[in-house]
Amino acid sequence: MNDRFLRACRLEPVDATPVWFMRQAGRYMPAYRALRERHTLLEICRQPELAAEVTLQPIDAIDVDAAILFSDLLLPLEPMGIPFDFVKGEGPVIDPPLRSVEQIDRLRRFEPRESLAHVLDTIRLLRTRLADRVPLIGFAGAPFTLASYAIEGGPSSNYARTKALMYGEPDAWHQLADTFATVVADYLTAQIEAGVQAVQVFDSWVGALSPRDYREFALPHTQKIFETLRPFGVPTLHFGTGTATLLPAMREAGGDVIGLDWRIPLDTGWELVGEDRAVQGNLDPTLLLGPVERMLRGAYDVLQRARGRPGHIFNLGHGILPSTDLERVRTLAQFVHQQTA
Amino acid sequence: MNDRFLRACRLEPVDATPVWFMRQAGRYMPAYRALRERHTLLEICRQPELAAEVTLQPIDAIDVDAAILFSDLLLPLEPMGIPFDFVKGEGPVIDPPLRSVEQIDRLRRFEPRESLAHVLDTIRLLRTRLADRVPLIGFAGAPFTLASYAIEGGPSSNYARTKALMYGEPDAWHQLADTFATVVADYLTAQIEAGVQAVQVFDSWVGALSPRDYREFALPHTQKIFETLRPFGVPTLHFGTGTATLLPAMREAGGDVIGLDWRIPLDTGWELVGEDRAVQGNLDPTLLLGPVERMLRGAYDVLQRARGRPGHIFNLGHGILPSTDLERVRTLAQFVHQQTA
Numbered sequence: 228m229n230d231r232f233l234r235a236c237r238l239e240p241v242d243a244t245p246v247w248f249m250r251q252a253g254r255y256m257p258a259y260r261a262l263r264e265r266h267t268l269l270e271i272c273r274q275p276e277l278a279a280e281v282t283l284q285p286i287d288a289i290d291v292d293a294a295i296l297f298s299d300l301l302l303p304l305e306p307m308g309i310p311f312d313f314v315k316g317e318g319p320v321i322d323p324p325l326r327s328v329e330q331i332d333r334l335r336r337f338e339p340r341e342s343l344a345h346v347l348d349t350i351r352l353l354r355t356r357l358a359d360r361v362p363l364i365g366f367a368g369a370p371f372t373l374a375s376y377a378i379e380g381g382p383s384s385n386y387a388r389t390k391a392l393m394y395g396e397p398d399a400w401h402q403l404a405d406t407f408a409t410v411v412a413d414y415l416t417a418q419i420e421a422g423v424q425a426v427q428v429f430d431s432w433v434g435a436l437s438p439r440d441y442r443e444f445a446l447p448h449t450q451k452i453f454e455t456l457r458p459f460g461v462p463t464l465h466f467g468t469g470t471a472t473l474l475p476a477m478r479e480a481g482g483d484v485i486g487l488d489w490r491i492p493l494d495t496g497w498e499l500v501g502e503d504r505a506v507q508g509n510l511d512p513t514l515l516l517g518p519v520e521r522m523l524r525g526a527y528d529v530l531q532r533a534r535g536r537p538g539h540i541f542n543l544g545h546g547i548l549p550s551t552d553l554e555r556v557r558t559l560a561q562f563v564h565q566q567t568a
Numbered sequence: 569m570n571d572r573f574l575r576a577c578r579l580e581p582v583d584a585t586p587v588w589f590m591r592q593a594g595r596y597m598p599a600y601r602a603l604r605e606r607h608t609l610l611e612i613c614r615q616p617e618l619a620a621e622v623t624l625q626p627i628d629a630i631d632v633d634a635a636i637l638f639s640d641l642l643l644p645l646e647p648m649g650i651p652f653d654f655v656k657g658e659g660p661v662i663d664p665p666l667r668s669v670e671q672i673d674r675l676r677r678f679e680p681r682e683s684l685a686h687v688l689d690t691i692r693l694l695r696t697r698l699a700d701r702v703p704l705i706g707f708a709g710a711p712f713t714l715a716s717y718a719i720e721g722g723p724s725s726n727y728a729r730t731k732a733l734m735y736g737e738p739d740a741w742h743q744l745a746d747t748f749a750t751v752v753a754d755y756l757t758a759q760i761e762a763g764v765q766a767v768q769v770f771d772s773w774v775g776a777l778s779p780r781d782y783r784e785f786a787l788p789h790t791q792k793i794f795e796t797l798r799p800f801g802v803p804t805l806h807f808g809t810g811t812a813t814l815l816p817a818m819r820e821a822g823g824d825v826i827g828l829d830w831r832i833p834l835d836t837g838w839e840l841v842g843e844d845r846a847v848q849g850n851l852d853p854t855l856l857l858g859p860v861e862r863m864l865r866g867a868y869d870v871l872q873r874a875r876g877r878p879g880h881i882f883n884l885g886h887g888i889l890p891s892t893d894l895e896r897v898r899t900l901a902q903f904v905h906q907q908t909a
Contacts, residue, residue, distance in 0.1 A: 384723070387854050387889050394858025434810070437830040437852055439869070469775070471812040472832050489778040491813050511778055513728050517735025528780070548728050 228359040232293040236425060236462035236483050236505055238538040244530065244567035245292035246560045247364070249466075250546030251285040252297045256553055258284045268313050272299050275349040282353055286361060288553060290560045293361050293425070294353065296418075298346055300368040300429060301376060303410050306342035307334050309377050317381070324380030326388065328399045334406050339417040347421040354422040364464075365423030367414050369430035370407035370448040374400075386435045393444045404448040412455035419459050427464035428452060428482065431545075434469020441473050446480045453481025464507060468545050474499040488544030493532040505538035512543040515555045522555065523562050530566055569700040573634040577766060577803035577824050577846055579879040585871065585908035586633035587901045588705070590807075591887030592626040593638045597894055599625045609654050613640050616689040623694055627702060629894060631901045634702050634766070635694065637759075639687055641709040641770060642717060644751050647683035648675050650718050658722070665721030667729065669740045675747050680758040688762040695763040705805075706764030708755050710771030711748035711789040715741075727776045734785045745789040753796035760800050768805035769793060769823065772886075775810020782814050787821045794822025805848060809886050815840040829885030834873040846879035853884040856896045863896065864903050871907055 231245035253259055259281055262271065271277045281297040301311050301319055311321040325331065340347060353363050368376075375389040376382075383389070393400045415426045433445055449465070456463055465482025467473065471491045478485060478500050487496040487508035497506045510529055514522045526541075533539035541563045547556060572586035594600055600622055603612065612618045622638040642652050642660055652662040666672065681688060694704050709717075716730040717723075724730070734741045756767045774786055790806070797804055806823025808814065812832045819826060819841050828837040828849035838847045851870055855863045867882075874880035882904045888897060 382725070385854065385886075385889065387857060387891065390852070390854035391857040394855060394862050434831065438833060439866075440852070469810055469831070472836070490775065490810070492779060495813070511731070511781070513726065513731035514735060516728060516732040521735050525780075545726075548726065550728065 229292055229361050232540060233362050233424060233462060235538055235540045236464070238503070238505055240537050242568065243564045244533070244539055244541050246541040246563045247291045247293040247295065248285070248289075248543055248547050248556060248560075249295075251289065251291060251295065251556070252281045253547065254549035255547050255551040255556070256284055256288065258288070268299065271297065272302060273345050275345055275352050278345075278349040279352045279356060282349070283356060285556075286357070289557050290564060291361065293364050294357060295364040295427070296346070296350060296353070296366060296423065298349075298366070300366075300373065302343060302346065303339075303367065303414055304373070304377060306337040307406070307410060309334070311376075319376060319381050321377055321380045324388075325374075325377040325403070326392075328396060331399050331403045331406075334403070336406065336409055336413065339414045343414065343417070347417055350418060350421040350423055362424035363422065364425045364427055365415060365418035366427040366429060367411045367418075369428050369433065369445070369452070369467075370404040370411065371436070371445040372430050372432045373407050373411070374403055375432050375435075383432075386432065390440075393440070397444075400444060401448075404444065405451070408448040408451040412452045415452065415456055416459070419456070419461050423461070425462040425464065426456065427466055427486075430465070430467040430477075433467040433473065436473070438472050438476060441476050446476055449477075449480040466507070471496070478504060484538075484540060486542070490544070493529050493539075494534070497533075502536075502538075505540065507540040507542045509542070509544045510559075512545055512548050512551070515543075515551045515559065516548065519555065519558060522559060526559060526562055527566065530563065535567065570633055570702050573881060574703050574765060574803060576879055576881045577805070579844070579846055581878050583909065584905045585874070585880055585882050587882040587904045588632045588634040588636065589626070589630075589884055589888050589897060589901075590636075592630065592632060592636065592897070593622045594888065595890035596888050596892040596897070597625055597629065599629075609640065612638065613643060614686050616686055616693050619686075619690040620693045620697060623690070624697060626897075627698070630898050631905060632702065634705050635698060636705040636768070637687070637691060637694070637707060637764065639690075639707070641707075641714065643684060643687065644678075644680075644708065644755055645714070645718060647678040647680075648747070648751060650675070660717060660722050662718055662721045665729075666715075666718040666744070667733075669737060672740050672744045672747075675744070677747065677750055677754065680755045684755065684758070688758055691759060691762040691764055703765035704763065705766045705768055706756060706759035707768040707770060708752045708759075709748075710769050710774065710786070710793070710808075711745040711752070712777070712786040713771050713773045714748045714752070715744055716773050716776075724773075727773065731781075734781070738785075741785060742789075745785065746792070749789040749792040753793045756793065756797055757800070760797070760802050764802070766803040766805065767797065768807055768827075771806070771808040771818075774808040774814065777814070779813050779817060782817050787817055790821040807848070812837070819845060825879075825881060827883070831885070834870050834880075835875070838874075843877075843879075846881065847874075848881040848883045850883070850885045851900075853886055853889050853892070856884075856892045856900065857889065860896065860899060863900060867900060867903055868907065871904065876908065
């Protein structure tokens with residue numbers, strides 16, 4: 228098996244820097260768009276054959292060193308008792324949003340082997356189809372990011388309602404975040420048992436918090452997830468954006484690999500994370516929309532800052548944008564391998 | 569005159585830490601909402617009597633140490649040849665958005681004393697009405713932030729089109745940003761001549777850039793504005809959000825006072841800015857939506873980190889949110905004064 232990715236997670240030397248991309252399966256790929264003409268996002272997520280097909284699309288098209296399960300962060304919400312849907316052009320809509328202590332009290336822990344059995348079936352199917360070509364990454368959202376979707380009712384620019392709940396009803400917040408932590412830990416455990424070889428926890432929107440609030444309201448819950456997963460010995464990745472001032476606390480919360488975004492130079496970020504952890508990142512995804520030379524200069528800079536030290540996984544600082552040209556992604560992956568082989 | 573604010577800008581000792589709030593005039597105020605029932609935002613901006621009335625509303629209601637001209641960042645766009653409007657519930661819409669080199673070529677430098685005469689009339693009216701109670705702050709947007717509105721057509725989550733232009737057509741970008749810098753420098757010069765006693769440059773969205781891109785695409789243009797204003801001897805403030813990794817470069821770009829948001833502890837931010845500059849900030853505006861005790865604890869923490877050193881202006885890390893209770897704002901301003909007197 229191509230085990231570069233897993234070796235880098237464990238800070239072991241590699242034959243070339245491993246590369247994968249957040250949203251490497253998705254709307255920028257013509258093959259995915261063709262499938263989306265016939266199926267909704269949730270249909271694809273819920274049908275193992277389709278989800279596996281989409282997961283594999285970039286593995287065939289791009290020279291990446293890991294596959295990531297095609298799924299959506301919000302899937303665990305429905306079996307908890309928080310219905311949601313995707314509205315064309317608007318993204319996820321959670322209706323009614325979670326705003327009261329009564330609603331939080333009614334949330335349920337659930338058995339992922341029953342309620343999200345289709346995800347676990349997808350994982351098993353993928354392990355067979357991948358036949359050890361590259362490792363398979365599972366994932367879930369972190370409590371702050373999941374809670375912010377549920378409370379705001381969708382994406383937000385300021386997280387005002389989420390923070391108002393945190394500040395105004397801290398007990399309810401902690402109960403909610405703990406419920407999410409339990410659900411996510413159960414879900415990731417089930418994913419590991421079904422066969423994923425690494426898991427990434429996405430705390431995509433946590434950069435909205437001050438370091439002080441992160442420590443009080445997010446850290447303990449995210450930490451619970453990583454603590455629960457530790458005995459499985461499967462590499463864990465911890466990702467967020469806008470986290471320049473949160474990195475030392477994110478390290479404390481857990482993760483063998485800490486994700487960095489482009490707002491912090493990779494070497495500065497790695498110093499804050501600590502050299503006994505691996506890092507993942509951190510090219511600005513918008514660089515893939517410009518000229519190829521500038522994109523490669525940016526990638527070269529990232530690699531220079533990693534200085535060939537073991538424990539760097541090349542990725543973007545956030546997901547591939549839908550308007551990205553597939554050829555650019557292919558060129559980028561090849562460049563990283565060529566430069567570091 | 570209450571000159572605490574101006575003294576703090578100049579790093580001089582003060583009798584109490586000066587306080588003002590971004591968006592201290594606006595939708596959170598019942599008096600403003602009453603006026604908005606009869607007038608649109610642009611009507612208020614364009615009628616000196618109304619703009620002056622709104623500017624003064626918080627001066628009467630809250631114990632703040634500065635007034636800030638009520639206006640909108642986008643006003644200079646129209647006389648440059650970029651029409652826009654405010655659509656209810658959506659914010660600003662620039663239609664057609666600025667996407668081509670031809671459009672950029674057609675942009676005009678204009679004479680603010682003619683095209684934005686109403687703003688200068690508002691300033692003169694305000695200086696009379698304020699009768700030196702508190703100083704009056706003028707403002708404008710920084711080139712990156714103005715360009716991002718014009719190119720995206722409104723607010724954006726990833727600034728993909730803005731960055732695609734930067735990377736793909738760097739000459740066109742620099743021409744555009746230089747035009748904005750010239751227009752903003754002209755506009756702020758006219759504001760100073762009309763009587764504002766300090767000016768703030770808002771680069772609200774610049775935190776989307778990597779430090780490398782900031783230096784290449786934003787810094788030189790913002791710097792041009794501050795260089796042009798320097799001979800007037802009026803204090804200048806330089807504000808952005810999500811700027812933890814940009815602060816040393818923002819300092820280089822200019823500003824006697826550098827704005828900090830809540831994502832960075834005030835003392836850490838001040839160190840990056842340098843002790844020979846003043847700083848402004850940095851309470852999370854969402855803290856005003858929660859219990860008063862937590863808000864005051866947060867404010868106390870900000871003041872502790874400022875350690876009573878000359879050169880701290882208390883403010884939020886971004887504007888007051890519309891759902892904020894006026895009484896909270898009043899309590900916060902009083903608290904800062906009491907703690908530091």
